[in-house]
Amino acid sequence: METILSLQNLSKNYKNVKAVQNLSFTIEKGNVYGILGPNGSGKSTTLGMVLNVVNKTSGNFKWFNGNVAVHDALKRVGAIIERPNFYPYMTAYDNLKLVCKIKSVSTNKIDEKLKIVGLLDRKDSKFKTFSLGMKQRLAIASALLNDPEILILDEPTNGLDPQGIHQIREIIKEIATQGTTILLASHLLDEVEKVCSHVVILRKGVKIYSGRVDEMVASQGFFELKTDKEAELIAILEKHESFGKITKEEGLIKAFLTAPLSASDFNKAMFEQGIVLSHLVNRKESLEEQFLQLTENQSN
Amino acid sequence: MFVIDLSETKIFHFPYIWHITTFFIAFFKFFFAIVVVSMIGNEYSHRTLKQNLIDGLSKKEIILSKFYFILAYTTLVTLLVFIITASIGIANTPSADLYLDTIFQGTEFILAYFVKLLTFFSLCLFVGVLIKRSAFALGFLFVMFIAELILYGLFRFKWYNYETSNEIMQFFPFTTMWNLIDEPFTRMGSIHSTEEFFVTDFNVYWYEVAIAIVWLIIYITASYQILKRRDL
Numbered sequence: 001m002e003t004i005l006s007l008q009n010l011s012k013n014y015k016n017v018k019a020v021q022n023l024s025f026t027i028e029k030g031n032v033y034g035i036l037g038p039n040g041s042g043k044s045t046t047l048g049m050v051l052n053v054v055n056k057t058s059g060n061f062k063w064f065n066g067n068v069a070v071h072d073a074l075k076r077v078g079a080i081i082e083r084p085n086f087y088p089y090m091t092a093y094d095n096l097k098l099v100c101k102i103k104s105v106s107t108n109k110i111d112e113k114l115k116i117v118g119l120l121d122r123k124d125s126k127f128k129t130f131s132l133g134m135k136q137r138l139a140i141a142s143a144l145l146n147d148p149e150i151l152i153l154d155e156p157t158n159g160l161d162p163q164g165i166h167q168i169r170e171i172i173k174e175i176a177t178q179g180t181t182i183l184l185a186s187h188l189l190d191e192v193e194k195v196c197s198h199v200v201i202l203r204k205g206v207k208i209y210s211g212r213v214d215e216m217v218a219s220q221g222f223f224e225l226k227t228d229k230e231a232e233l234i235a236i237l238e239k240h241e242s243f244g245k246i247t248k249e250e251g252l253i254k255a256f257l258t259a260p261l262s263a264s265d266f267n268k269a270m271f272e273q274g275i276v277l278s279h280l281v282n283r284k285e286s287l288e289e290q291f292l293q294l295t296e297n298q299s300n
Numbered sequence: 301m302f303v304i305d306l307s308e309t310k311i312f313h314f315p316y317i318w319h320i321t322t323f324f325i326a327f328f329k330f331f332f333a334i335v336v337v338s339m340i341g342n343e344y345s346h347r348t349l350k351q352n353l354i355d356g357l358s359k360k361e362i363i364l365s366k367f368y369f370i371l372a373y374t375t376l377v378t379l380l381v382f383i384i385t386a387s388i389g390i391a392n393t394p395s396a397d398l399y400l401d402t403i404f405q406g407t408e409f410i411l412a413y414f415v416k417l418l419t420f421f422s423l424c425l426f427v428g429v430l431i432k433r434s435a436f437a438l439g440f441l442f443v444m445f446i447a448e449l450i451l452y453g454l455f456r457f458k459w460y461n462y463e464t465s466n467e468i469m470q471f472f473p474f475t476t477m478w479n480l481i482d483e484p485f486t487r488m489g490s491i492h493s494t495e496e497f498f499v500t501d502f503n504v505y506w507y508e509v510a511i512a513i514v515w516l517i518i519y520i521t522a523s524y525q526i527l528k529r530r531d532l
Contacts, residue, residue, distance in 0.1 A: 014531075051354045053532040075356035085351035087342075102355045142355075 002029040003064075004150050004181055005050060010059035012045050012205075019045040020205045022059065027150065027183060032176050034192035034213075035185040036291060037202035043185040044082065046202070047154050051079055064149075075103045078143030079152035083159070084135040088128035092119060092138055095127055096145060103146045113141040117171060133164030140171055150181040157191065169194065193287040203295055216290045220257035223266065226279030227253075233275050252279065311488060312392035315406030319484045321385045322413040326481060329417055332377070333424045336370060337437045340428030350532045363429075363524045370421040378414040385410075412480040412504040419477055419512045422519035429523040448474045470508070476515055479508045 005027040012020040020042040027033055035043050048054030050061050052070050063073030086095040093110060100107045114120045117137035122130070130138065136156065143151055156172065157165040169191070176182055176195055186192050192199060192213075199216065201209040209216060227233050230253065237243050237255050244258040263282040270277055285293070311320045343349040352362065389403065424441065431437040452475065455465035469475040481504070 048531070052358075053350050053353050055529065055531055069358070071353070071356050071358035071361075073356075074354065077356075079354045081350065081354060083347075085347035087346060087348055099355050102352060102357050 003027070004029055005064075005183075006062050007046075007050070008060045008062075010046070010049060010061055011057045012042075012049060012054065013057045018205050020049070020202075023202075023205075023207050025200050025207065025210045027181065029149070029181050030179055031198050032182045032196045033184065034196035034199045035183065035202065036187070036189065036192055036199055038187055038295075040204075041202040042205040043187075043202060044154055045205075047079075047081065047152060047183075047185055051077075051081065051152070053081075076146065076149050077152060078146065078148030078150070079154075080136075080139045080143050080156060081152075081154045084139035086127045086135070086138065086142075089126060091124050091126055092130070093123040095138070096142055099142045099145055105146045109145055109147075110141075113144045114138075116144065116174075117141045118167075133160050133167065136160060136164065136168060137171070140168070144175070148180065150183060151175060152183045152185075154185045155187075156184070157186075157188065189286075189288045189291055199287075201291065201294060209294055213287065214284075216287075216294070220260055221282060221284040222254050222256040223263070224279065224281040224283060225253040225255060225277055226251065227270075227275055227277050229275050233270070236270070236273060236275070312388055314389045314393050314397070314402050316484070316488065317385055317389040317392075318406035318409040319481070319487065321381060321388070322409040323481045323484050325381055326413060326416055329420050332373070332417075333420070333441060334434075334438065335373075336421050336424040337428045337441070338434040339369070340366065340425060341432065341434030341437060344432040353532065359527045360524060363425075363520065363527060366425055366523075367422070367520055370418065370425060374414060374417045374421060377417060378410060381413060382407075382410050408504045409481060412509065415509050415512050415516075416477050416480045419516045419519075422516045423473060426519040426523045429526050445474055448472050471511060473515060476508070476511050480504060480512060 003026055006024075007026075008024050010020060010023045011018070023042075023046060035046065037043050045054055049056045050063070052074060063070060064076070087098075090098075092114070096110045096113070097107050100110065111120060111123070114123050117140050119134060119137055119141065122134065127135070127138070140153075140156070143153075153172065157168050160168065172182065172184070172195055182195070184192060184196060196213055198211065199209065199213050200207060201216075225233065230248075233253060234246060234248075237246050237253070242257055242259045242261045243255045245256045247254045263280060267277060267280055310316055343352075349362065353359065357365075386403065390398065393402070424437075427437045427440055427444075428434070431440055448469075451472070452465060452469050455468060456462055459465075460468070470479055
């Protein structure tokens with residue numbers, strides 16, 4: 001697979017604070033990546049370093065095959081950091097024209113990109129007249145101008161109202177379906193879960209996981225069960241070799257699998273033993289549960 | 301009746317007019333300083349500096365683009381000053397004295413004006429990049445100016461004499477610019493005086509221009525180095 005960005009032992013210290021420590025990961029073409037981590041875990045610093053605005057303390061990073069200067073590589077990238085930054089006294093169109101000039105691409109895609117984000121009718125309005133949601137959408141249009149090989153988004157829905165958040169997510173999903181590589185930094189787990197196939201998890205500047213979302217926790221998932229004969233069910237589950245921990249919450253019995261077991265096989269076995277299940281769901285932990293599990297494990 | 305006829309003073313005549321206009325117009329550069337300083341300050345406060353870097357501009361290109369702007373701006377202003385001065389001079393110099401060589405005699409002051417303005421704007425650029433906020437940067441420039449005046453005073457009246465203080469102070473930022481176009485009053489006085497004056501002392505000297513250009517290079521490279529080392 002084609003590598004777009006690779007980091008090798010990248011570190012950044014701000015005086016006494018170690019913002020990012022020995023971070024290494026690779027971004028392959030065509031995947032949607034999420035960088036997850038609580039506030040202050042080094043997400044923005046990491047993106048700042050690869051985007052030429054923060055100087056690294058040590059380590060290395062390489063754009064594409066590594067033989068172009070960073071600022072030239074960035075001409076093939078689309079990136080939005082924190083909040084939209086444009087010249088407030090210039091119109092949306094003029095701002096995008098400037099970006100085209102910097103990225104040395106033709107200006108004839110401006111209208112097309114403005115249409116994607118739904119701002120075509122406001123192209124001659126000054127940037128300062130835009131609402132935050134519109135500003136953020138303009139930023140996305142600007143990042144798309146060069147048909148980037150990778151789109152980098154840092155907290156793209158930060159500070160937006162629910163409608164704005166929804167609009168931005170729809171746009172991101174649409175871009176993702178077209179096969180553009182995306183790197184999305186966020187502390188909103190459901191946001192990452194909805195669009196990303198791979199994640200990098202940071203905590204206090206240290207990578208604690210990188211890989212596929214669905215392989216994040218080596219777990220088989222769990223069953224949520226409900227029956228009239230609770231005591232008998234728990235007794236059976238405790239003896240069953242496929243189950244580990246068993247908990248009871250709000251009338252639901254949660255049985256965590258230690259080995260793969262299909263829901264229908266389990267149901268059949270229970271029925272044969274005279275236990276009728278009124279509720280049976282085979283679930284995997286949500287990203288949030290997995291994330292908390294990971295960060296907890298690390299802090300021990 | 302008592303009438304002050306300025307034309308009697310010959311200040312509108314070639315070659316003196318080159319000296320007079322460039323000297324006085326140079327004071328207006330403090331207004332233009334606002335333009336240069338806020339140009340940088342806005343890039344910081346609107347965070348467009350950061351965005352332009354992310355979009356693929358290099359830090360070198362950013363400083364160079366600002367320098368090119370200053371260069372174009374200075375050229376335009378100098379050209380304007382040249383045209384205006386030449387017109388006033390042609391209109392006021394007695395036609396008997398109007399020869400090409402008399403008109404262009406003293407145009408070295410235009411060159412000095414150009415260098416003076418370019419050095420000053422580069423200083424503004426440097427302070428703008430260093431301080432980030434336009435208001436503070438302008439304040440800093442003013443404090444710098446006052447500090448140098450005080451220093452000059454100390455050198456001249458307290459520690460050393462006139463000659464030594466001038467020798468040392470000619471390397472300081474504001475004195476460097478001031479020396480490019482000496483004050484014209486003594487020179488103008490000498491025109492009407494019968495006494496002998498050292499008129500040659502008012503010329504633009506090559507080393508004055510050289511010192512200014514060295515400062516200019518320092519300002520631009522320092523701006524680049526600051527930007528290069530700074531986390532935005």
